[in-house]
Amino acid sequence: xxxxxxxxxxxxxxxxxxxxxxxxxxxxxxxxxxxxxxxxxxxxxxxxxxxxxxxxxxxxxxxxxxxxxxxxxxxxxxxxxxxxxxxxxxxxxxxxxxxxxxxxxxxxxxxxxxxxxxxxxxxxxxxxxxxxxxxxxxxxxxxxxxxxxxxxxxxxxxxxxxxxxxxxxxxxxxxxxxxxxxxxxxxxxxxxxxxxxxxxxxxxxxxxxxxxxxxxxxxxxxxxxxxxxxxxxxxxxxxxxxxxxxxxxxxxxxxxxxxxxxxxxxxxxxxxxxxxxxxxxxxxxxxxxxxxxxxxxxxxxxxxxxxxxxxxxxxxxxxxxxxxxxxxxxxxxxxxxxxxxxxxxxxxxxxxxxxxxxxxxxxxxxxxxxxxxxxxxxxxxxxxxxxxxxxxxxxxxxxxxxxxxxxxxxxxxxxxxxxxxxxxxxxxxxxxxxxxxxxxxxxxxxxxxxxxxxxxxxxxxxxxxxxxxxxxxxxxxxxxxxxxxxxxxxxxxxxxxxxxxxxxxxxxxxxxxxxxxxxxxxxxxxxxxxxxxxxxxxxxxxxxxxxxxxxxxxxxxxxxxxxxxxxxxxxxxxxxxxxxxxxxxxxxxxxxxxxxxxxxxxxxxxxxxxxxxxxxxxxxxxxxxxxxxxxxxxxxxxxxxxxxxxxxxxxxxxxxxxxxxxxxxxxxxxx
Numbered sequence: 001x002x003x004x005x006x007x008x009x010x011x012x013x014x015x016x017x018x019x020x021x022x023x024x025x026x027x028x029x030x031x032x033x034x035x036x037x038x039x040x041x042x043x044x045x046x047x048x049x050x051x052x053x054x055x056x057x058x059x060x061x062x063x064x065x066x067x068x069x070x071x072x073x074x075x076x077x078x079x080x081x082x083x084x085x086x087x088x089x090x091x092x093x094x095x096x097x098x099x100x101x102x103x104x105x106x107x108x109x110x111x112x113x114x115x116x117x118x119x120x121x122x123x124x125x126x127x128x129x130x131x132x133x134x135x136x137x138x139x140x141x142x143x144x145x146x147x148x149x150x151x152x153x154x155x156x157x158x159x160x161x162x163x164x165x166x167x168x169x170x171x172x173x174x175x176x177x178x179x180x181x182x183x184x185x186x187x188x189x190x191x192x193x194x195x196x197x198x199x200x201x202x203x204x205x206x207x208x209x210x211x212x213x214x215x216x217x218x219x220x221x222x223x224x225x226x227x228x229x230x231x232x233x234x235x236x237x238x239x240x241x242x243x244x245x246x247x248x249x250x251x252x253x254x255x256x257x258x259x260x261x262x263x264x265x266x267x268x269x270x271x272x273x274x275x276x277x278x279x280x281x282x283x284x285x286x287x288x289x290x291x292x293x294x295x296x297x298x299x300x301x302x303x304x305x306x307x308x309x310x311x312x313x314x315x316x317x318x319x320x321x322x323x324x325x326x327x328x329x330x331x332x333x334x335x336x337x338x339x340x341x342x343x344x345x346x347x348x349x350x351x352x353x354x355x356x357x358x359x360x361x362x363x364x365x366x367x368x369x370x371x372x373x374x375x376x377x378x379x380x381x382x383x384x385x386x387x388x389x390x391x392x393x394x395x396x397x398x399x400x401x402x403x404x405x406x407x408x409x410x411x412x413x414x415x416x417x418x419x420x421x422x423x424x425x426x427x428x429x430x431x432x433x434x435x436x437x438x439x440x441x442x443x444x445x446x447x448x449x450x451x452x453x454x455x456x457x458x459x460x461x462x463x464x465x466x467x468x469x470x471x472x473x474x475x476x477x478x479x480x481x482x483x484x485x486x487x488x489x490x491x492x493x494x495x496x497x498x499x500x501x502x503x504x505x506x507x508x509x510x511x512x513x514x515x516x517x518x519x520x521x522x523x524x525x526x527x528x529x530x531x532x533x534x535x536x537x538x539x540x541x542x543x544x545x546x547x548x549x550x551x552x553x554x555x556x557x558x559x560x561x562x563x564x565x566x567x568x569x570x571x572x573x574x575x576x577x578x579x580x581x582x583x584x585x586x587x588x589x590x591x592x593x594x595x596x597x598x599x600x601x602x603x604x605x606x607x608x609x610x611x612x613x614x615x616x617x618x619x620x621x622x623x624x625x626x627x628x629x630x631x632x633x634x635x636x637x638x639x640x641x642x643x644x645x646x647x648x649x650x651x652x653x654x655x656x657x658x659x660x661x662x663x664x665x666x667x668x669x670x671x
Contacts, residue, residue: 004055016053023049023215026061036063038072038220039212046072048145048212064220064252073220074099076143076213077133077250080221082106083188083205084132085246086198089119094207095162095234095243102260103249107232109162110244121244126226129246133224136217139191141204143213147182156185156199156206162234163208184210188217223257224250232398266506272558273402279563279620281571284402291400291407293551298571301600303550305569307388309440309668310412310546317433319386319414324366326390330356335525336365341493345393359392363413364518364543368525371417371539376529381539382418382426388550389413403555410550416542417527423469423540427476427515434500434513434546435480440668441557442566445503447483449511450474451490459493461519469517470496476515494520504560512553516543564621564643568664575617576603576638579610579629586633590626590653597661614641624660 003015006025016028022040026033026049040047041060046068053059062068078097085108086092097106110119148156150167157163167183186209193203214220226248234240251257276282281299288294295303311321330349333339338346342361349356360366367385376383390410399405418426435446450473453459453466461469473496477484484498491497495517501509518541528536547553557565567573574594578587587603594601604613610627617625627639631650638656640648 004053004057006053007056007058009058009060018055020053021049022047022051022053022059022061025053025059029061033061033063036065036069037061038064038069038214041068046212048143049215050145051212070252071099072212072214073252074104074250076217077221077224077248078104078106079143079186079188079205079207079209079213080133080136080217081129081226081246081248082108082207083136084129086205087194088125088128088132090196090198092119092198093160093162096166103227103247105245105247107162107234107243107245109241118242119244121229121246123229126229126246130224130226134222136188136190137221138218140216140218141188141190142216143211144187144189145211145213146185146187148185150183153183153185153208156201157208158200159198166208183208186211186213220252221250223252223254224248225257225261236396238396263506263508267508267559270506270559270562271402272404272555275558275563276402279571281558282403289407290397291395291405293403293406299554301571302565302569303554306441306547306550306554307412310388310437313433313437314386314414317384319384322367322370322385322387324360324363324369324387324389326392327357327359328365329354330358332365332369333358333361336368336521337524338362338365347392347394360389361391361393363387363389363391363411364415364521365525367413367415368521368527368541371415372525372527376417376539378419378529378531378537381529382416382422384414384416386412386414403551406549406551409552411545412547412550414544414546416544417522417529417539418542419529419531419537420468420540423542424472424475426542427472428479430515430542430544431476431480431482431498431500434515434544435482437546438500438502438513441553441569442560443502443504447485447501447503447509448477449487449490449499449501450477450484451487451492451497451499453491453496454489454493459491460523461495465519466496469519473498473515473517492516494518502556504556505562510556512546512548512556514543514545514548517541518543562621564623566667567623567660568667570621570623571600572602572620572622573599573660573664574601574624574626575620575622576601576626576628577610577613577617578603578606579627581606583628583630583633587628590628590638593653594657594660597657599657599660599664618643624656626656 002018004018006014006016008014014028016025022042023034023037026037037049039049039062040051041062042051042053042057064073078099082094082097086094089110091111093109095107097104113119153167154164157167185206187202187206188204190204197203199206226246228247230245230247231242232245234243249260251260276299279298280296282293282295284293330339338361346361347359349358370385371383388410390408392408395405395407416426452470477498497514497516499511500513501511503509522538522541527539529539531537576587576590578584584605591601591603614625621643623643625641627641632638635650636653637650638653640651640656
């Protein structure tokens with residue numbers, strides 16, 4: 001057979017025999033590559049290793065240690081889990097099961113129990129399902145790709161109503177696809193056919209799926225764990241059946257799985273909801289309703305410190321402070337476009353005697369009203385407006401998660417109005433400002449996404465405007481030396497953006513700050529300034545959220561520090577403990593002197609044993625515990641018990657006060 005020519009990612013070509021598969025090409029390149037190969041990309045389309053190559057194909061081998069390779073491993077593990085569930089629970093049916101960040105899930109409907117109620121999984125079922133999955137892995141069942149006619153697919157999945165909805169186009173499945181009017185499937189033929197196969201005409205497991213998959217169930221799939229069971233409405237609609245969702249995690253190696261499980265253990269210890277209760281910072285009362293928090297005094301102290309720091313930095317940065325109401329007439333949100341593009345995320349309208357009002361989902365329409373309240377000159381630009389503005393967005397109850405996903409929250413929102421010529425420098429200044437504030441809160445490891453223009457037909461603005469805006473964002477990232485990935489087509493319809501992400505103490509990534517161009521809203525709302533040429537121009541509008549929201553940023557901080565806030569943010573910075581009752585007077589004197597220089601200090605009298613009081617202070621994660629006894633009263637000293645450090649006796653009170661004051665000052669002025 002004649003050879004064919006294959007183009008490789010590095011620009012080189014390779015001659016291989018006709019009939020060579022993706023896996024065969026990997027083996028021809030290097031034996032080590034063949035061992036790591038999971039799938040291939042052929043002319044930009046992901047294909048199984050058994051895919052036969054054609055002359056002129058452009059091919060990249062995707063390995064298990066890549067993001068796409070790991071996605072495929074998780075996708076294939078999902079199929080194995082679904083097969084195991086259908087084996088163990090006769091009469092069960094299944095919906096969709098995509099890979100997700102760090103793992104996968106699948107939704108199932110179990111047959112009713114003896115009492116007629118919908119069947120449910122119990123935690124013990126996870127062990128049974130895992131055991132059956134490992135039996136399937138050991139069988140090395142191949143993943144066999146096929147395309148069926150619509151009619152044949154309906155016959156095969158006749159007992160699986162959710163699959164029928166997908167086949168008929170009534171529901172979407174991110175992992176399924178059709179080609180040329182055919183329904184694509186992947187089958188896993190079992191070593192021994194099931195006596196009661198759940199599919200018509202197939203002895204084992206088959207699923208609607210676009211693929212691709214690993215070659216067989218023994219390849220790359222052993223490093224997984226089923227994590228938990230949850231409820232999920234079919235198609236996310238509360239009017240549809242409640243399904244049983246099983247979440248799992250899967251990795252390319254045992255070491256990666258072990259590392260992830262360890263991180264989850266650490267994350268559980270740092271869960272901000274648990275810490276908020278233990279440290280008496282805030283709570284989520286049922287009486288208040290889902291997705292809403294009340295801040296207790298200690299949490300209120302930290303929040304105020306965050307907000308005061310933000311206000312101070314914005315004042316120095318040339319921002320103007322503004323305030324806008326929490327509700328507005330619906331005509332404002334029609335003008336801004338929110339009712340057209342964002343109504344599903346807004347709360348229902350309130351009918352008033354002079355119109356229809358909505359709780360505001362964003363602060364930008366109000367800021368635009370301020371800009372447009374009078375004629376503006378180019379001499380006033382850039383105009384930087386800043387507000388700690390509370391917004392309200394409807395989140396489904398199943399998506400709520402403490403402070404991380406909440407229905408009412410406060411954004412540190414800025415909108416900058418500038419001329420096109422000013423945009424380049426303004427973007428660079430904004431990014432520098434964002435990073436310097438994040439560093440002050442203890443974050444040092446940053447990365448970013450640069451999200452570019454979606455399909456042109458779905459966007460506003462000119463080609464030139466998008467190109468210039470994107471280049472300004474890119475130049476700012478590169479000037480800061482910030483690593484970034486380009487999210488092609490990931491921008492909003494109204495402009496490109498930068499999303500800044502931080503890594504916390506246990507390696508998790510959090511997306512926090514955003515800098516966003518907007519070619520749309522200023523035009524929609526008729527904003528103009530008089531240029532140097534005397535003509536009217538539409539300003540460039542930049543959206544910038546630094547914390548994102550005060551609530552979510554607080555939650556991230558709480559987990560990052562595991563509740564042990566740096567001294568400048570700690571609700572109580574110093575606690576003074578007299579050894580005996582006769583040391584109380586000196587303890588109060590210590591408290592007074594430290595409070596006089598602005599430190600947050602309390603004291604606990606000697607009615608309880610000293611050891612118990614020290615343990616309680618440590619449990620509250622107070623940065624400094626001072627113990628004062630006979631020698632300290634005589635010498636005007638303190639015994640310093642620092643959080644995470646060595647105890648030091650006989651420290652001069654003045655020296656300690658200066659040390660803590662310097663520490664607080666240094667922590668706030670990191671840049």
